[in-house]
Each structure stands twice: as structure tokens, then as C-alpha cells.
Amino acid sequence: MNKPRRISDKVFAFLLVVPGLALLAAVVVYPLITSLVTAFFEQSLLYPGREFVGLQNIIDVLQGEFMTLFGQTMVFTIGTTVLPFIIGFGLALALNTRIAGSKVMRGLMLIPWLVPGVVVSFLWMWIFNANYGVMNALLQGIGLIDEPQAWLAQPGTAMLAVIVAKTWQSFPWMMVMLLAGLQTVPRELHEAAEIDGAGTIRRFFSITVPQMQGIIGLVLLLEFIWNFQHFDIIYVLTGGGPAGSTQTFATAVYETAFHSFDLGHAGALGLLWLLLLMILVVVYVRFSEKGEKK
Template sequence: MNPARRTRLEREYALLGAILIAPTVLIFCAVIVYPLVSAIYLSLFQVFTPTLEGSWVGLSNYRELLGKEEFWTSLLNNIIWTVGTLSLQIIFGVAMALILHQNMWFRSLARSLILFPYFVSTVVAVLVWKWLFNDLYGIMNHLLIVSGLTDFPIDYLGTMPNAMISVILVGAWKYFPFVVIAVLARLQTIPDALYEAARIDGAGPISRFFDVTVPQLREVLVVIIMLRAIWDFKEFDMIYLLTGGGPITSTQTLPLLVYKEAFKLNQMGMASTYAVAMMAIMLVFMILYIRRTRSEEDT
């Protein structure tokens, strides 16, 4: 093949590649890049939502944010929620994956049942849990009273620290299947020869777990923790629907703060400032995760 023709073919391919990616790029620009840039731009304005009239205020929104107690308490709540629910997800997720990895009866049925909460709508999950938590007729209070653990019905969502604990628990229930599936997939790829070798060396089940299983899981756990930390940090639906951020602002995380500021207090400029600040905090995790994924692809 002569060189001139090859470059013509290559040029044609490059053009075809560009045409195929064009719809993606157009949609990305219209619904993601443009809104992202205007979110940053809006954060420099003061906008009243109903009339959409705005005035330039420069960086003063950011100055206000730094001095605002509500922002810091929301950030703190956000961290408590993320760390709390994420740790439970990891602990239960790994334990459940280890159980499902064993030879249990009707394993695929068990796996389906475990997986279901992850895919069910948050709205459904919240409705069901609100019914379980119901103060008068909920099954949770009934079981606790019958078993003698408490004499009075517990208010799961209306007082602190109950509300935060409940939200963290429901979050762990809904999202731990993600950890189960990811860990289970990894467990199935650990070569049996490794366990065999450890057994020959005289390692019992416990030391086999710590010397073979744990090191093999470390990689995947790091990825899961980063991914779930990002997703839990930005969770809106579950907390909003369970407590609405209440009592008062005790379970209000940053996404709820943004929503409240924009659509309840009608301050879109300030809300954008909160959103941009939240994104800046998340950026640390996002970059860590992206760098990791990319270095993995290069190797």
C-alpha cells in the first residue's frame, strides 16, 4: 500500500470517528458543560428565583459562605453521614460477600434477595422504611417492645441522634449490595492454588483469610470505597425523603442545603455557591478516583 493512500484512509477514519462522537459531544456541551460553567457563573450573582432577576455580587457569596454556620454544620453532617453509612456498607458488604461465596443452599436466590434493595427505587425504600419506623403501628417498635429492649415506642426520625442513625442504617441497607457484588466478583477470581498453598504451609482458616483473602481484596476495596464515598457524599433522595434534613437541620447535608437555598429560600445565586463549594470538596475524591482508573488502564 503506498503511503499517500494510507494517510488518506487514516484521515477518512479520523473523520468517521469524529462524526460518530459528534452527537455525544453536542449533548455533553448542551446539558453538562454549559450548565456546569453557568453554575460557576451564577455563584457570582444574587438571583431571586421567582423573578429570576439577578445582580452581580462578585465573590461576596463565597465570603458569606465561609462565615455561614449552616454551611459548616451541613458539611459536618455530610461527613458524618458519608463515613457512617460507608463503613457499614463495607463491613456488611464484605461479610455478606464472604457468606455468599460459601456453598450455601439456594445461593442464587439468596443473591437476588440481597441485590434487590440496591435496584429498588429510593422512593420505595423510603416508604417501606417509614412504615417500618411508624411510631404506633410500625413493626420495628413492636418487635423492640415485645423483646423488652424498650418500654416506649422510639421516634426514629423525629429526634436526634435517632434521625441520623436511622438515615445511616437505611443508607447502608440500600447500598451495601453494591459492595457485595463487587467483592464477590473479586473473590471468585482468587486462584484456589493460593489457598491450597497456604493450607499446605499449615495456615488455619483465620490466617488463610488474613494472609490470602484480605491482600487480594485490598485493590478492589480501595476502588469501591472511593466510588461509594463519592456517591454517598452527593446522596440527596434518601435523606431528603426520610427526614427532609430535620429535625430542624440535624440531618441536612450539602445537597439538601443547595436544594433548600435554591427552591425554598429562592436564592439561586447563593445556592450555586454552595453547589460549587460542594463540588470543590468532592473534586479531591473525584481526581483520586479518576487518576487511579487511568493508571490502571495504562498498565
């Protein structure tokens, strides 16, 4: 009898990877390449066929709304990265002191992060509602405003409201990551510095922050990249309005493709957006490699 042929480890590993690669190609790679190629054509969802126009779509986008979208995207991204970082770091420092009930508090504070983005959006839509919102009732109760405000309907406050909603969802993840980093800082360093007369603030900037440079950098970079491409909370809360004041690259690509039916300009905007994201990813990879070499 012939012995059954044995599969080598390399072939077996390849067979295990093939289904995942096929799914990735079908769901991510093919749609991505197709949408990027569309940037060089004049194509509409309303009419069949398309016409090659070269770089014209990209030129139109650059000469049109690109800088406005870039500025608003950066405002949203920086705001929703810095605010949850400050809140998360503060809470991480508090929980790291082993205060009573810290484990229960840690679990409760994870709830905003576990709630789906659409649910978060509707929750904050109710809070910011001009007629029966909790925010207006609270601010009127303490005398900060005289009459109800339409927070999501005014260009001056809509972006701030969206940033607050996204911050509420994001800070628990940052808190958990930073708390894990704090627990790796040797307590002996703090004890030695305290003996030498260093106060809490000095120990924070001289010991805690230097020891956590790696985790702080990775958390900020990851959150920045995710927020740079965030869509759901912005779109559900404001739809990019009022008057386009909360429009970002993510919402603009969707609006251009499925409301204006202009796939060419949507593809061009998506291509420029992807190039900016690639710069951020390169920075993240370089930072990660630098951390591994230490």
C-alpha cells in the same frame, strides 16, 4: 460517473460522537456552568435580574453553615460507606464458600439495590414510623425499648435512621463487586496456607485482603463519592430535619435554591461542594491509574 466520496474513519467517528456531546453539553455542561456563575451574583427566584457581588456569597457560606454541613455530610457518607462494605463483604465471603442455594440468595439480595431510592425511602419511613412502624414493634417485643420512638423526628436518631435506610440499598452492589473479587483469588494460595497450618482468620488477612486491595479500594472510593452527593433518601425521609440534623450539601443546595429562593448562596454552596467532589475524583483517578500500572 463520479464515484461517491468516502468518509474517513476519523470523520465518521466524530459524527457518531457529536449527538452525545451535544446532549452532554445541553443537559450537563451548560446548567453546571450557569449555576456556578450564579455563585458570584445576588439573584433570587422571586425577582428578575441579578447583581454581581464577587466572592461575597462564598464568604457568607464559609462563615455560616458550611462546616456544619460538611460535618453532617461526612457522617452520612462515612456511615453509608463503611456499614454496607462490612455487610457486603461478610455476605460475599459467605456466598463464596459455595453454600447450598448461593445463586438464589445472590439474586434475592440484589432486590434492595434494584428498588428506586424513593420507594426505599417510603418503605423505611413506614418501618421507622412512630405509631405503627415495624421497628418499634420489634424492639418493644424483645424488650429493648419501653415505648414507641419517633426515629425520624429526633435529632439524635434521625441521621442513624437515614444511614440504615441507605445501607440497606447499597450493600448488594458492594456484595456483588467484592464477590467477583473473591473469585479471582487463587484457591491454591488458601490450600497451601491451610497445609502450613494457617487458620481461617489468618488466611483472610494474609491472602484474601492483600489479593483484593485493588477492588476494595475502588469499591470504597466509588461508594464514598456517590454517598457524598446523595439526595433522594435523605430528602424523602427527613427533608434535612429535624432541626437540620440530617442536612447535607445535596439537600442544603436544594433547600437554599427552591425554598429560600436564594440562587446566589445556593450556587456558592454548590461551587464549594463541587471543589470537594473534585478532590475525591482526583483521588479515584490516581488510585485507578496506580492499579492499572501494577
